[in-house]
Amino acid sequence: MPENGNVERRTILRVAGASAAGLGLTATAGCGGDSDAGDGSVTLRYAWWGGEPRTLAIKKTIALFEKKYPKIRIKPEFTDYAAFWEKFQTQASGGNPPDVFQNAVGFLRKYDKRGVLMDLKTQADAGNLSLENFRNGVLANGQVDGKQLGVPVGANTMALVIDVKAFAKAGVEAKFGWTWDEYFAALQTIQDKLRIAGDTGYFTIMYLYDLYLRQHGKAFFTDTGLGFTEDDLTQWWADGYKRVKSGLVADPKKIEQVSPKSGLSAGLAASEFTWDNFSIRYEGEGESDYGLAPIPTTNGKDTGQYLGSLMLSAFSGTKHPKEAAQFIGFMVHDPEAGRIMGYDRGILATTEQYDAFKPTDPNNKGVAAYEDEVAKAGVLGKITPHPSGADVVEAAFLRIGGEIAQGRTKPADGAKALFGEAEAAFAG
Amino acid sequence: MTLVEESPVHAVRKRSAAPGAGRRGRRQENLAGYLFMSPWIAGFLLLTAGPMIASLYYAFTSYNLFTPPKWVGLDNFTTMFQDPRWQKSVEVTLKYVVVATPLKLLLALGVAMLLAQRRRGQALYRAAFYLPSLIGASVSVGFVWRALFSDDAVVDRTQKIFGIDAGGWIGNPDYVLYALVALSIWQFGAPMVIFLAGLKQVPRELYEAAEMDGAGPVRRFWNITLPMLSPVLFFNVLLESIHAFQVFGSAYVVSDTRCGPADATLVYTCYLYQKGFKESQMGFASAMAWTLVVAVALVTAVLFWSQKKWVHYEEAAK
Numbered sequence: 001m002p003e004n005g006n007v008e009r010r011t012i013l014r015v016a017g018a019s020a021a022g023l024g025l026t027a028t029a030g031c032g033g034d035s036d037a038g039d040g041s042v043t044l045r046y047a048w049w050g051g052e053p054r055t056l057a058i059k060k061t062i063a064l065f066e067k068k069y070p071k072i073r074i075k076p077e078f079t080d081y082a083a084f085w086e087k088f089q090t091q092a093s094g095g096n097p098p099d100v101f102q103n104a105v106g107f108l109r110k111y112d113k114r115g116v117l118m119d120l121k122t123q124a125d126a127g128n129l130s131l132e133n134f135r136n137g138v139l140a141n142g143q144v145d146g147k148q149l150g151v152p153v154g155a156n157t158m159a160l161v162i163d164v165k166a167f168a169k170a171g172v173e174a175k176f177g178w179t180w181d182e183y184f185a186a187l188q189t190i191q192d193k194l195r196i197a198g199d200t201g202y203f204t205i206m207y208l209y210d211l212y213l214r215q216h217g218k219a220f221f222t223d224t225g226l227g228f229t230e231d232d233l234t235q236w237w238a239d240g241y242k243r244v245k246s247g248l249v250a251d252p253k254k255i256e257q258v259s260p261k262s263g264l265s266a267g268l269a270a271s272e273f274t275w276d277n278f279s280i281r282y283e284g285e286g287e288s289d290y291g292l293a294p295i296p297t298t299n300g301k302d303t304g305q306y307l308g309s310l311m312l313s314a315f316s317g318t319k320h321p322k323e324a325a326q327f328i329g330f331m332v333h334d335p336e337a338g339r340i341m342g343y344d345r346g347i348l349a350t351t352e353q354y355d356a357f358k359p360t361d362p363n364n365k366g367v368a369a370y371e372d373e374v375a376k377a378g379v380l381g382k383i384t385p386h387p388s389g390a391d392v393v394e395a396a397f398l399r400i401g402g403e404i405a406q407g408r409t410k411p412a413d414g415a416k417a418l419f420g421e422a423e424a425a426f427a428g
Numbered sequence: 429m430t431l432v433e434e435s436p437v438h439a440v441r442k443r444s445a446a447p448g449a450g451r452r453g454r455r456q457e458n459l460a461g462y463l464f465m466s467p468w469i470a471g472f473l474l475l476t477a478g479p480m481i482a483s484l485y486y487a488f489t490s491y492n493l494f495t496p497p498k499w500v501g502l503d504n505f506t507t508m509f510q511d512p513r514w515q516k517s518v519e520v521t522l523k524y525v526v527v528a529t530p531l532k533l534l535l536a537l538g539v540a541m542l543l544a545q546r547r548r549g550q551a552l553y554r555a556a557f558y559l560p561s562l563i564g565a566s567v568s569v570g571f572v573w574r575a576l577f578s579d580d581a582v583v584d585r586t587q588k589i590f591g592i593d594a595g596g597w598i599g600n601p602d603y604v605l606y607a608l609v610a611l612s613i614w615q616f617g618a619p620m621v622i623f624l625a626g627l628k629q630v631p632r633e634l635y636e637a638a639e640m641d642g643a644g645p646v647r648r649f650w651n652i653t654l655p656m657l658s659p660v661l662f663f664n665v666l667l668e669s670i671h672a673f674q675v676f677g678s679a680y681v682v683s684d685t686r687c688g689p690a691d692a693t694l695v696y697t698c699y700l701y702q703k704g705f706k707e708s709q710m711g712f713a714s715a716m717a718w719t720l721v722v723a724v725a726l727v728t729a730v731l732f733w734s735q736k737k738w739v740h741y742e743e744a745a746k
Contacts, residue, residue: 093493253599
C-alpha cells in the first residue's frame with residue numbers, strides 16, 4: 001500500500017481511468033458484431049444442424065451465394081441436432097436467433113406460438129423469394145394456419161434400412177407391400193440363421209409409430225395433441241418388449257454402448273427404421289452393404305408414409321428480411337447449389353434443383369429410386385404441422401421406449417408417463 | 429475530538445499509518461480497496477446474485493423463456509415432489525454421493541499417507557497422483573471413460589479374467605452409475621493434497637512417544653493420525669459431498685448427453701438441465717435448483733453439527 005495519500009489518489013484516478021477506457025473498448029467491440037459495414041453490405045447469420053458432409057457442402061453453397069450477392073455476407077453457425085435446438089431456444093428467447101436457420105415440421109408451431117418465425121409469404125409477395133416450382137406439394141410442409149413459416153429444401157420419408165448382405169445370406173427378401181407379420185418372420189429367419197438380431201429397436205421411434213398409426217387411420221399428432229390412446233401405445237410397447245426378450249430386437253445395452261454409432265452399422269442387427277436421407281451414414285459407419293427397403297404394412301398396401309421436409313426459416317425480427325428471403329430463395333432454387341447439396345437433406349424440393357442434380361453414387365441413386373417407388377405406389381399421405389411441444393414428446397417417446405426395452409418400466413406405466421409428459425409439453 | 433478518535437485501537441492504527449494520513453487517508457485506502465474489488469463485486473452482483481434472485485422468483489412461476497413468467501405459487505414444488513423422474517434423480521444423486529465421496533476420500537487418505545513418507549522423487553509421485561484431478565473433469569476424459577467401460581473394452585476384459593461376465597457398464601442401468609463413481613474416485617488429487625498438508629502438521633513427537641510406549645502402526649493411525657487429521661477430514665468430507673451433489677459433466681458426457689440408459693445416470697443437475705433447456709420449463713428448473721440449495725445447506729448443517737462429536741481440535745484438547 002502506498003504510504004502517501006496523494007500518490008494513492010493519483011493511482012486511484014489512473015486505475016479508474018484505465019478501467020473506464022477498458023469498458024469503453026469492450027463496448028465498442030460489442031457493437032462490431034452485428035452492425036453493417038460502411039460499404040452498404042449486410043451480414044446474415046445462418047444456422048443448421050447436421051454432420052460434417054452437410055457442413056462442407058453448405059459452406060460451398062454459401063460461397064456461391066456470396067459471389068452472386070456481393071453485398072450480403074453469411075456467417076455460418078452449425079452443430080448437431082440436439083445441441084442446435086438447445087442453443088436456438090436460448091438465442092431466440094434472448095431475441096437473438098440466427099437470421100436464417102434450418103427447421104423441421106416438429107418446430108413450426110412451437111416457434112410460431114413464440115413469435116420467432118417470419119411469414120415468408122409476405123416476402124414472396126414482395127418479390128424477394130419465389131414459392132413456385134416445388135415438387136409433390138412439399139411446399140405445404142412449411143405452412144401453418146395459412147402462413148409460410150418454412151421453405152422446404154428437400155423431401156424425405158421414413159424407410160427401412162437393411163444390411164443387404166445379411167438379408168441375402170439369410171435368404172429373406174423385403175418386398176413392397178409386405179406386412180408386419182412377414183417382416184417379423186423375416187427377422188426371425190435372420191436370427192435363426194445368422195445369430196444376430198433383426199432390428200435395432202423399432203418401437204422407440206416416434207416417426208415409425210406414426211406410420212403404424214396412419215395404417216390404422218390414426219396419426220401420432222393431431223393439431224393440438226396426441227392422436228392415439230394409452231391402450232394403443234401400451235400394446236405397441238408390449239409387443240416391442242416381447243421381441244427384445246426373444247432376441248428379435250437387439251439388446252438395448254449393446255445399442256446404448258455403440259451410440260452415437262447406429263446398431264445396424266455396428267453389426268448388432270440386420271435392419272433399422274430411419275429417414276431415407278440418413279441412410280448415407282451407414283456406408284460410412286459400417287462394413288456391410290446397406291439398402292433401402294419398404295415400410296411394412298398392415299393391409300398389404302398402405303405404408304402410412306408421407307413426404308417430410310427439412311426447411312429454411314427466417315427470424316421474424318431480423319433486421320434484413322429482404323436479404324434473408326433472397327438467401328432462402330437462392331438456396332432452394334439455384335441449380336448449382338442443388339448440385340452441391342445433393343440429397344443430403346432429402347430429394348431436392350424444387351424442380352430447378354431436382355433437374356440439376358443427377359445422382360451418380362449408389363447412395364443417392366438408392367434414395368431417388370426409393371422415393372420414386374413410394375410415390376408410384378400412391379401411398380403418400382399428407383402431414384399436418386405438429387403441435388407445439390412435439391419435440392419434447394419425441395424425446396420422451398425415445399427415452400421411455402428405452403426404459404421399456406431395458407425392462408425398467410412396464411409398457412402400461414410407460415404409456416401413462418408419456419401421456420403425462422405430453423400434456424405438460426403441449427401446455428408449455 | 430470524538431470518543432472513537434481516542435480509542436486504543438485507533439491509537440495503534442494511527443501509529444502504523446503514515447504521518448499526515450489521518451481518517452481521510454484510511455477512507456481513501458478503503459476506497460482503493462473497493463475500487464480494486466469492483467470488477468469482482470460487479471461480477472458477483474450481475475452474474476451470480478442477480479440471476480440467483482431472479483431464479484428464486486422463477487421458482488414460483490411457470491416460465492418458458494418466451495412468454496412472461498406466470499405466478500403459480502407452490503405448484504412447481506408440489507409437481508416436483510410427485511414427479512417420478514424427480515424422485516429418480518434424487519435417488520441417483522444420493523447413491524452417487526454416498527458411494528463416491530467416502531471411497532474417494534479413503535483413497536486420497538491412503539495415497540497421502542504413502543506420499544507423506546520421505547523418499548526419492550516424491551514431488552514426481554505427488555504430481556502424478558494429482559494429475560487426474562486436473563484433467564478428470566474434461567469432456568475428453570468423459571469420452572475415454574465411455575470407451576473404457578464399453579463391451580469388450582479394458583474393464584470388460586479385465587472382469588472376464590476374474591470370471592465375471594457382466595458386459596460393458598455403459599449400456600447397463602445397474603452398473604453405469606459406478607462408472608461415474610470410478611471417474612470421481614480417480615480424481616482424488618485435490619483432497620489428497622489437503623490430507624498431505626494435514627499429515628505434515630501432526631507433531632513428530634506424538635508418534636515417537638507412542639512408539640516408545642509400544643503402539644504399532646495401526647494403533648498409531650487410530651489414536652494419533654486420525655484424531656489429529658479430523659479437522660482436515662471434516663473439511664474434505666464437507667467439500668467433496670457438496671461437490672458430489674452437483675455432479676453434472678461426467679454424467680452428461682459418459683451417457684452421451686442422455687443421462688441414461690433408463691435414467692440410470694439421471695443425476696439431479698442433469699434432470700434440472702433437461703427440464704430447463706430441453707423442455708423449456710424454467711420455473712420448474714428454478715424450483716429444482718433452489719431445492720438443491722436448501723438440501724445441500726441442510727447436509728452442511730448436519731455435518732457441522734456432527735463435527736462436535738468427532739472432530740478433534742488441538743486447542744480444545746490443551
